[in-house]
Amino acid sequence: MKLRERIDALKKPFGKGQKFERFAPAVNAFDTFLFVPNHTTQKGAHIRDAVDLKRTMVTVIIALLPAFIYGVYNTGYQYFIQSGLAFTFWDALLHGALKIMPMVVVSYGVGLAIEFAFAVYRGHEVNEGYLVTGLLIPMIMPVDIPLWMVGLSVAFAVFIAKEAFGGTGMNILNPALTARAFAFFAYPTYMSGNKVWVSEASNVDGISGETILGSLAAGNDVSYSMFDMFVGAIPGSIAETSTLWVLVGAAILIFTGIGSWRIMIGGVLGAAVTGMLFNLWGANALMSFSWMNHLVVGGFAFGVVFMATDPVSAAQTTKGKWIYGVLVGIFCILIRVFNPAYPEGVMLAILLMNVFAPTIDHYVVEGNVKRRKKRLSTTLTPAS
Amino acid sequence: MSADITLRKGLTIPLKGEASLVLKTSKLTDEYTLYPDDFHGVVPKMLVKEGEPVLLGQPIFFSKANPEIQFVSPVSGTLTKIVRGAKRKILALTLKSDERDKAVTHKFPAVDALDADSVKSQLLGSGCWPFIKQRPYDVIANPEHTPKGIFITGFSTAPLAADIPFLLENQQKDFQHGIDVLNKITSKVHLTVPAKDTTFLSSVSGVEIHRIKGIHPAGNVGVQIHHIDAINAGEVAWTINAEDVARIGRFFTTGTFDPSRTIAAVGPVLVSPCYFKTRIGASVAPILEAVGVDANSQIRIINGDVLSGKATHADGSIGYYNNTLSVLAEGNHYRMFGWLPFVGGKIFSMSRTSLSWLFPKRNYALDTNMNGEERALVVTGEMERVLPMDILPMQLLKECMVQNIEKMEALGIYEVAPEDFALIDYASTSKIEAQAIIREALDLMIKEVG
Numbered sequence: 001m002k003l004r005e006r007i008d009a010l011k012k013p014f015g016k017g018q019k020f021e022r023f024a025p026a027v028n029a030f031d032t033f034l035f036v037p038n039h040t041t042q043k044g045a046h047i048r049d050a051v052d053l054k055r056t057m058v059t060v061i062i063a064l065l066p067a068f069i070y071g072v073y074n075t076g077y078q079y080f081i082q083s084g085l086a087f088t089f090w091d092a093l094l095h096g097a098l099k100i101m102p103m104v105v106v107s108y109g110v111g112l113a114i115e116f117a118f119a120v121y122r123g124h125e126v127n128e129g130y131l132v133t134g135l136l137i138p139m140i141m142p143v144d145i146p147l148w149m150v151g152l153s154v155a156f157a158v159f160i161a162k163e164a165f166g167g168t169g170m171n172i173l174n175p176a177l178t179a180r181a182f183a184f185f186a187y188p189t190y191m192s193g194n195k196v197w198v199s200e201a202s203n204v205d206g207i208s209g210e211t212i213l214g215s216l217a218a219g220n221d222v223s224y225s226m227f228d229m230f231v232g233a234i235p236g237s238i239a240e241t242s243t244l245w246v247l248v249g250a251a252i253l254i255f256t257g258i259g260s261w262r263i264m265i266g267g268v269l270g271a272a273v274t275g276m277l278f279n280l281w282g283a284n285a286l287m288s289f290s291w292m293n294h295l296v297v298g299g300f301a302f303g304v305v306f307m308a309t310d311p312v313s314a315a316q317t318t319k320g321k322w323i324y325g326v327l328v329g330i331f332c333i334l335i336r337v338f339n340p341a342y343p344e345g346v347m348l349a350i351l352l353m354n355v356f357a358p359t360i361d362h363y364v365v366e367g368n369v370k371r372r373k374k375r376l377s378t379t380l381t382p383a384s
Numbered sequence: 385m386s387a388d389i390t391l392r393k394g395l396t397i398p399l400k401g402e403a404s405l406v407l408k409t410s411k412l413t414d415e416y417t418l419y420p421d422d423f424h425g426v427v428p429k430m431l432v433k434e435g436e437p438v439l440l441g442q443p444i445f446f447s448k449a450n451p452e453i454q455f456v457s458p459v460s461g462t463l464t465k466i467v468r469g470a471k472r473k474i475l476a477l478t479l480k481s482d483e484r485d486k487a488v489t490h491k492f493p494a495v496d497a498l499d500a501d502s503v504k505s506q507l508l509g510s511g512c513w514p515f516i517k518q519r520p521y522d523v524i525a526n527p528e529h530t531p532k533g534i535f536i537t538g539f540s541t542a543p544l545a546a547d548i549p550f551l552l553e554n555q556q557k558d559f560q561h562g563i564d565v566l567n568k569i570t571s572k573v574h575l576t577v578p579a580k581d582t583t584f585l586s587s588v589s590g591v592e593i594h595r596i597k598g599i600h601p602a603g604n605v606g607v608q609i610h611h612i613d614a615i616n617a618g619e620v621a622w623t624i625n626a627e628d629v630a631r632i633g634r635f636f637t638t639g640t641f642d643p644s645r646t647i648a649a650v651g652p653v654l655v656s657p658c659y660f661k662t663r664i665g666a667s668v669a670p671i672l673e674a675v676g677v678d679a680n681s682q683i684r685i686i687n688g689d690v691l692s693g694k695a696t697h698a699d700g701s702i703g704y705y706n707n708t709l710s711v712l713a714e715g716n717h718y719r720m721f722g723w724l725p726f727v728g729g730k731i732f733s734m735s736r737t738s739l740s741w742l743f744p745k746r747n748y749a750l751d752t753n754m755n756g757e758e759r760a761l762v763v764t765g766e767m768e769r770v771l772p773m774d775i776l777p778m779q780l781l782k783e784c785m786v787q788n789i790e791k792m793e794a795l796g797i798y799e800v801a802p803e804d805f806a807l808i809d810y811a812s813t814s815k816i817e818a819q820a821i822i823r824e825a826l827d828l829m830i831k832e833v834g
Contacts, residue, residue, distance in 0.1 A: 003720075004718055032723075032757060033723075034720060034721070035718040035719060035720050035721075035722070036718065036719040036720075036722035036723055036753070036755060036756065037718065037754070037757060038715070038716045038717050038718050038753070039716075039753070039754040039757065040684075040714055040715050040716050040752040040753060040754060041715075041752045041753075041754055043817055043819070043820045044806070044809040044817045044818065044819040044820055045690070045691045045692065045806050045807075045809035045810045045819065046684060046686055046690045046691070046693065046695070046710075046712060046752050047397070047399070047543075047690050047691070047712065047750045047751070047752065047810060048753070048754050048755050048756075048809070048810055048812075048815065049732070049733050049734055049735070049755065049810055049811050049812075049813075050728055050731035050732065050733035050737070050738045050740070050755050051733050051734070051735050051737050051738070051755070051756075051813050052723060052755055052756020052757070052759070052813060052814075052815065053756065053759040053762060053763075053813055053814060054723035054756065055723045055724070055725055055737050055756070056735075056737070056762070056763060056813050058723065058724060058725055059725050059737050062725065125757055125758075125759070127759055127760055127762075128759070129760075129762060167760065168759070168760040168762065169759075169760030169761050169762050169814075170760070255736055256725070256735055256736045256737050257734075257735040257736055257737075258735065258737070258763075260764075260765060311762055311763050311764040311765070312762055314764075316764040316765075316778060316779075317776060317779075318765065318768055321765075361779075364776075365776060365779050365795070368774065368775070368776055368795065368796075369794040369795065371774065372616075372794065372795075372796055373794075375614060375616060376616040376617060379616055379619075
């Protein structure tokens with residue numbers, strides 16, 4: 001194995017007791033990307049499952065790709081439709097790619113740099129979680145957001161939401177949503193309104209594009225059919241628009257067992273029932289907006305499938321996942337309907353439930369503890 | 385026949401190299417080794433010095449914490465060497481057999497005439513006591529305790545583990561006699577069998593039979609106790625392996641300690657996996673030769689099953705408790721881009737991120753590669769899938785790691801043994817060493833709670 005020998009030679013100065021030992025995590029990250037290491041089991045079970053964190057994270061990326069590619073296409077599609085230019089499928093894809101790939105590069109560049117630095121500083125291996133976060137962040141931003149804002153949001157998310165809490169596996173909030181929330185509150189003019197959702201809308205007068213939820217909140221009519229909303233040929237954050245391709249991703253996550261179907265189903269149930277109740281009430285445009293449409297517009301599908309299921313920031317017990325999922329759905333619709341300042345509720349709903357997930361788990365765990373205590377008290381006082 | 389208990393969680397790992405139901409008699413060398421590490425938590429105090437002669441069944445050391453518990457020699461001959469490690473810890477005792485098997489003989493009235501205390505003292509004196517283990521803590525039972533019951537598992541579900549009815553084929557009478565003896569020292573003996581069992585185990589008398597349906601770890605005695613009569617704080621249950629029940633039965637018939645052991649030699653690298661009649665402490669080399677394994681190749685030899693067994697080496701010996709000897713290829717090789725989903729079809733996976741789900745009938749030649757590196761705990765739900773107990777595994781493991789005794793108690797530390805967490809070791813995406821964490825936590829409990 002020639003390549004292997006070369007890598008081993010390259011890695012020598014980073015070995016134990018060598019000059020650059022402290023930088024070993026950074027080098028190992030690249031090495032383990034090429035090769036699954038030759039480590040063998042030292043204690044515990046002598047055989048191990050084929051799955052590891054790298055494989056898990058890459059599976060999530062595969063599940064994201066359909067929505068991502070459609071998002072790239074839709075970016076171009078919205079631009080050409082609005083500006084009235086003739087275009088082909090490839091034109092649209094190219095236009096989108098030129099807009100979005102720089103955002104992906106910035107997101108990965110900034111995020112991975114910080115992750116590597118913390119791995120070296122803390123002396124642990126680089127965790128693969130950011131591979132997913134790094135792709136998610138551009139996918140949930142408006143297309144015209146300046147690159148430096150993407151970079152700053154990423155830095156904020158990785159520093160404050162993740163590393164400040166101890167790194168991968170310890171964070172309370174979903175890092176990708178934290179990045180979006182940061183941009184949303186720090187630069188509201190770039191994150192909401194009717195000039196940010198379509199490529200070039202802020203520069204070219206003829207182009208404007210309002211998200212459906214934005215129009216409804218502003219009291220305007222919606223001209224899109226439910227089919228448009230489902231397929232995703234509507235303005236919105238880059239990859240959130242297509243419920244169809246999000247569902248394909250959900251199928252991949254559920255089939256491979258990587259994403260929690262309990263959270264997804266719970267979220268849909270929560271939102272559907274809440275939506276139906278508001279349909280019955282129907283006091284404003286968003287309340288009477290059909291509950292089925294609520295499920296397919298905006299970031300709801302994307303959020304429930306890819307964001308709410310983040311295993312670290314979601315509830316971790318089986319029962320807790322159901323409760324957490326349902327509450328995400330309920331709060332998403334509540335925020336949409338009651339708060340005209342935030343026409344899209346899914347981001348805040350998930351962040352809110354991230355905060356409450358440990359509380360949900362606490363009560364599920366207490367339930368288990370109580371069952372055990374009850375068993376003890378029945379054995380101590382036998383039934384007479 | 386219907387199941388009394390149905391367990392739906394767990395995982396069958398389709399490993400190649402199941403032993404065919406053929407019993408051979410293993411050649412024996414004159415070298416025997418005992419490893420005090422087989423008896424977790426026991427600090428050995430020697431009764432015999434290096435170079436002194438010993439008889440079969442003669443105590444050669446006892447437990448410092450409980451001098452009544454004695455450990456006897458499996459052969460007659462000489463104690464040739466006491467191998468010591470750091471801080472003079474005894475690592476191994478080597479014995480040289482004179483091949484005459486001159487045994488210590490115990491005299492006592494018929495079992496029916498014995499009371500609980502005299503049965504106990506015969507078990508202690510004969511060297512049979514260490515086969516009785518206790519829950520909580522998974523250590524040798526304390527003779528002063530009164531257990532709520534003795535639990536014997538009549539089937540094993542671990543990958544390639546020995547078939548218990550087959551082990552007992554020629555020892556059925558001894559097994560029944562052993563049960564009768566155990567009934568003297570406890571109010572209840574529980575025996576578990578598979579839901580559809582039709583072997584002699586279903587007709588054993590003097591036991592409460594529980595029919596259990598389920599995949600691994602349904603055969604683990606700890607999982608069974610949890611569903612039959614779970615252990616609360618302050619309670620103790622005892623467990624014995626089935627073949628050791630027969631051994632106890634034989635002792636009370638003959639008056640001598642029987643060191644024989646039936647072993648299933650299994651694993652993907654074996655040419656002809658099958659069962660062997662051998663002896664506790666006997667060297668593994670003749671068995672390896674008989675099944676066609678090159679002892680000098682890159683292999684791992686495991687006393688026990690591949691999930692919870694203890695690694696030994698080509699010059700090592702059969703352990704004190706195990707009925708399975710597993711051999712795997714060492715996995716110290718690199719796999720290019722092996723982390724990609726659906727790459728590496730020769731490695732089984734519980735998740736559908738490899739193609740193994742497409743081939744439910746296929747068996748795999750797994751090796752000891754970690755298939756990844758240790759990472760922070762990220763994925764949730766996978767531990768729950770393989771632990772069929774009303775216990776929250778991840779929460780319990782986390783409390784064990786931070787040594788919070790109160791929380792460990794509340795979450796059920798008394799009900800678990802490392803082997804119950806073996807599948808969690810296996811299935812963990814983050815490659816968490818769950819068994820080691822549980823073992824350390826149990827040791828902490830012994831020290832702090834007792």
